[in-house]
Amino acid sequence: MTRRTTLRRVLVGIGVLVGLWLVVPTLVVVPISFSGEDSFAFPPRSWGVDHYATFFTESSWLTSLLVSLQLAVIVTVVATLLGTLAALALDRTSFRGRGALDGLFMAPLIVPGIVVAVALYAAFLGWGLIGTPTGFVLAHTVLALPFVVVNVGAALRNVDPVLGRAAAGLGASGWATFRQVTFPIIRPGVLAGALFAFVTSFDEVVVSLFVQSPQLQTLPVRMFTSVTNEVDPTIAAASTVVLVVSTALLALVALTRRSAP
Amino acid sequence: MTDPAGATIRVEALTKTFPGARSPAVDTVDLDVAAGEFMTLLGPSGSGKTTTLNMIAGFEDVTSGRILLDDTDIARLPAHRRNLGMVFQSYALFPHMTAAQNVAFPLRQRKVGRAEIARRVAEALELVHLGEHADRLPSQLSGGQQQRVALARAVVFSPRALLLDEPLGALDKKLRESLQLEISRLHSELGITFVFVTHDQEEALALSDRVAVFRDGHIEQVGTPSELYETPASRFVATFLGDSNVFSGTVRGGLLDTGSTLLRCDGPDGPGCLVVRPERLRIGAGHDDGTNTLSATVTDVVYQGAFRRILVRFDDGTTGLVRDAGDAAPAATGERVEVSWKASAGVVVSEGGSVVGRDSVVPA
């Protein structure tokens, strides 16, 4: 079976290469962010935390980080609330036009980002929403809603409908049933939807590029302009911070999932 | 209210028509359940027994009719205000709560104090012998244990009636029998009214004070298990409960004309069925005028320990079943025998029950 072992070795080799290709480029920003030099040279010849100092003190960077964090939190709350309500409303219902409604809730994911961006830009210009917090929240909510609706909807489909009857039979009102029975069961789905909503908003680039103004920029927009217009290694620190935030969130969700019954 | 523990349940002209359905699922059903009684609703699935229970529980809107709980009409009350215990076939335990939390749920809804909750939960779990499993999640319990938690949860708030929807349907035979005893014990200990839905006739006969036999949305007969067994009101009831030999034909002057023979019976003139239970038949000719005797050939003998089932073919080609205690002379397959019974052992019933011209009896 030498032929089979050879094949296996080749496959493992490919697997390792692909793994490196997927993971290493992302991690390369970490050493650069600790470089003591003012360039993207890799590997760095000296080390330091100057880029982090710049990132956390220079107002254009710090402000955009704070904007992104605040925005992501608001969008998470709004999208999770609206999306969960919508998923609850649509759970196990059937009516004429149900398919079209499902399509509408999925549409922001299917339509290419640049199309959404240009459409919102044209509309927001007329409505005076360019460069406003409201504009950002609305645009990001549109993009985040599908993730919440999908995740909460899937969680609801796993709730045995007889549990609602059981709760009512035991004296629980509709609201008490939701609070004590339905919601605890779908909580992981809601949490996953919220995580997706946060990451969607925190990472979003294309639509934000069109909704932004020089006075109100998100971190990914600031990073985009940094790559296009300047050679500033602060962006390596920014990238590392972003990676840490999303990894921490993912770990958090994984942990809560594991501890949940 | 003679019994302070159990409530009376009276169902009056209860009707349920589902949207788009041609005929009602429950059609003007009347039923009286006495305080503390164990009433079973028995019937094939789709006969309306579960829909009736769901209307009593409040899970299904009533199309028309009244549901009286101790003379109060609860038909328009939402389910969570009816104060009735309910046990489901699928247990319906809340998967994210431990056994104790599940049992505490109805008490929490009623704003019972914490210490009181702890005491009553422990008591209820003890009642079903699950005290040591209080902190387990449903997923860590067996099916039988889950159903016992569900029972504890349904009675912990001292409801005056308990509704059970095929609670043993998901369990295997052995567990089912032990839980039957458990349910029977709970009923006598608690003294509250039980309304029990099942399609299993043995279960119904074993547990109930009275049984209501459902068919096609109405009640065919209500009575004690022995009444139903000994004096069925229709061919449907006779054949749904226990084994029967059924001879159909026309009754004229105390004789049933099957087309090939005349049989003594006691019934009104007109088309009808003579029902004779297998244990009322015996092998051997009858000796007096009050008996019927038919000749037959033994086709099979099944030894079942306490008794034998002897399958015979009568001379007109139809088949019959004799159950004897095994003390008669042993019959062998192929043997020619006489089969006889006392005329008073047979019951004449209408052919199709109260629904004329329909017959859903399952042939053996």
Added chain:
Amino acid sequence: MTVTSPPAEADALAPPDPPSRRRRRRVGRVSLLLAVPALLVLLIFFVVPALRLLWLSVTTPAPGLGNYTSLARDEVTTTVVLRTLFMAAVVTVVCVLVAYPYAYLMTIVSGRWRGALLAVVLVPFWTSLMARTFAWVVLLQDNGVVNGLLGALGLGPVRLLGTTGGVTLAMAQVMLPFVVLPVYTAMRGIDRRLVDAALSLGARPVTAFTRIYLPLSLPGVAAGATLVMVLSLGFYVTPSLVGSPQQSMLAQFISVQVNQLVDFGAAGALAVTLLVVTLMLLGGVRLLTRTRGAGTGAGLAGGLS
């Protein structure tokens, strides 16, 4: 005369369960109202702007299909569209060629390794697109790591940043999960005994693969390839930063129409064209595979473009 026994399986003859037993809830007006806030947000801030853009494309500067006809005649536009299609095709081919053996490897390793391989492939889903794109800019620069490696092998230095090769390398990395996942799903569903059967019937291993295994895994490949094609057509960030303005793709071209030329008519017409092509391709995948997996994959993709 008949002997009857109680129906052991009463259900066999019983009429179907009443509707109440079916897991369906009637539409309550109150409960449907809960969907209204989300629907309003989507309608006002997604559907209306999209329809407005469509409207602009047929009314600005003059009513009619002028924008569409002039785009079709414009040489720059045609070049950009052809380049976009070419790039998307190249990225798709690269992804399929790399993803196929990777997915196959996932099917033959132990559970723990499979989990690791899956986690690696999902890295692009949760790491920031901007961080990764920046990383590629650093890696691909003239004195970057990739050129260093190529130099050590005696192959470099080569210009990568701003070239088709560089863009392909960076884009294919982003897109790889969208092929690996459906291909892996398809492969997992293949009964390995079919291949063994072919071998026992005298087929050489290569024949067994090409005649049995490959055709059975093809639906997954088709689904993944179409997804990558669709996503690549509308990709903006990576081509903008890793590629060069002279080699721009459709999304960048649209952006230029809006930001520099302020020509909403032309931008609208281009956007509508892109959307129509996207929907047609996705509809094709649905028809080809009839799986929900493809749909969810498309779903996850949105946030990355």
